[in-house]
Amino acid sequence: MDYKLFEDFITLQALLKDLRIIRSGGAAKFFLAENIVLFNGQDEKRRGKKLRIGDNISLPEQNLIINLVQPSPEELAQHQEDEAEKERVAALVKKMNQKTAKKQKQGNSKGNQSAKGNSKKSVRKPVRFPGT
Numbered sequence: 001m002d003y004k005l006f007e008d009f010i011t012l013q014a015l016l017k018d019l020r021i022i023r024s025g026g027a028a029k030f031f032l033a034e035n036i037v038l039f040n041g042q043d044e045k046r047r048g049k050k051l052r053i054g055d056n057i058s059l060p061e062q063n064l065i066i067n068l069v070q071p072s073p074e075e076l077a078q079h080q081e082d083e084a085e086k087e088r089v090a091a092l093v094k095k096m097n098q099k100t101a102k103k104q105k106q107g108n109s110k111g112n113q114s115a116k117g118n119s120k121k122s123v124r125k126p127v128r129f130p131g132t
Helices: 012-018 027-034 073-117
Strands: 002-004 056-059 064-069
Touching (some): 012 027
Parallel strands (some): 002 064
Antiparallel strands (some): 056 064
C-alpha cells in the first residue's frame, strides 16, 4: 500500500492512527509492544519515530506493507487548496464565535441592569435527582 506524504515527515503513531490501524495515539504504545513493526526492515518500537518519503513500514502479522511516497504535483496542489480552505473556515468560525460571545456579554449586562430595577428576584431551585 502506498501512503502519500504531504508534509516533511509523519510519526509512526500518527501514521498508524491515520490508517485506522489503531484508534488513538495512546493505543500506539500497546500496539507496538504487542506487534512486530518493521521500519525499513528493522524492528521499531518508538511511536514517535519520524517517517519520511521513501521509508517503508511492514506489519507482518497483518500482512501489510506501507510505502511512503511523494504525491504528484496535482495532488500536492489540491492538498494545499484544501488546507487553505480549512484555515479560511476556521478563521470564519472564530470570528463568528467572537461576535456571539460579545453579543452574549452585552445581553447579560443588559439583563443584569433590568434585573436590578425589579424588586422580584428569580430564585432558581436546585436540581433534584430521583433517589436523593
